[in-house]
Amino acid sequence: MNIRFLATGLLAAAISSPAVAQMSVEDQIETRQSAYQFAAWNMGKIKAQAVEGSVQFDQKQVAAAANAIAAVANSGMSVLYSRDSANDRAENTRLKPEFFEEPMKVQEVAVNFVREANTLQELAAGGDKAAIARQFAKVGETCKACHDNFRAE
Numbered sequence: 001m002n003i004r005f006l007a008t009g010l011l012a013a014a015i016s017s018p019a020v021a022q023m024s025v026e027d028q029i030e031t032r033q034s035a036y037q038f039a040a041w042n043m044g045k046i047k048a049q050a051v052e053g054s055v056q057f058d059q060k061q062v063a064a065a066a067n068a069i070a071a072v073a074n075s076g077m078s079v080l081y082s083r084d085s086a087n088d089r090a091e092n093t094r095l096k097p098e099f100f101e102e103p104m105k106v107q108e109v110a111v112n113f114v115r116e117a118n119t120l121q122e123l124a125a126g127g128d129k130a131a132i133a134r135q136f137a138k139v140g141e142t143c144k145a146c147h148d149n150f151r152a153e
């Protein structure tokens with residue numbers, strides 16, 4: 001399945017899925033924050049081993065970390081974003097309301113995140129440290145693109 005089509009489907013699912021109504025706003029916020037923390041923990045492992053070299057490179061650990069990041073990216077997180085969970089309506093969140101005003105931009109950053117995370121997963125399985133380091137930077141750019149647009153300071 002084409003990634004752009006998939007992401008469009010996920011966004012449509014976010015609007016129509018009964019899972020949104022069943023999950024409280026508090027649970028949506030906590031779950032997405034945990035998912036991003038988990039992704040960040042795994043990004044940190046790849047950075048230490050493949051980019052900085054502060055920890056010895058272990059291909060299996062790097063591949064496991066990349067699998068975890070790709071799993072987060074592909075998990076269908078859009079259902080964790082309801083309008084009521086933005087920071088103008090909910091507590092303890094940095095999600096900006098702009099997220100719901102710019103659906104094309106949201107789709108773009110989400111599609112890029114999934115694509116680059118999937119490529120990182122493929123490269124990590126191959127074990128080429130330099131290629132992994134380059135792709136790590138690309139994934140990091142997709143994290144930042146979303147944060148710059150939709151995460152408050």
Ligand code: HEC
Pocket residue numbers: 029032033034036037039040043069092093094095096109110113139140142143144146147150151
């Ligand atoms: C589609 C947009 C998007 C992408 C892609 C994204 N983030 Fe985020 N991130 C957010 C938003 C929005 C928040 C704020 C969530 C909240 O407070 O409800 C956030 C919060 C976080 C947090 C803080 C979590 C907490 O405990 O409050 C971390 C850490 C983080 N992101 C890391 C990452 C990393 C690392 C990546 C890439 C591997 C990434 N994010 C990709 C949108 C994104």
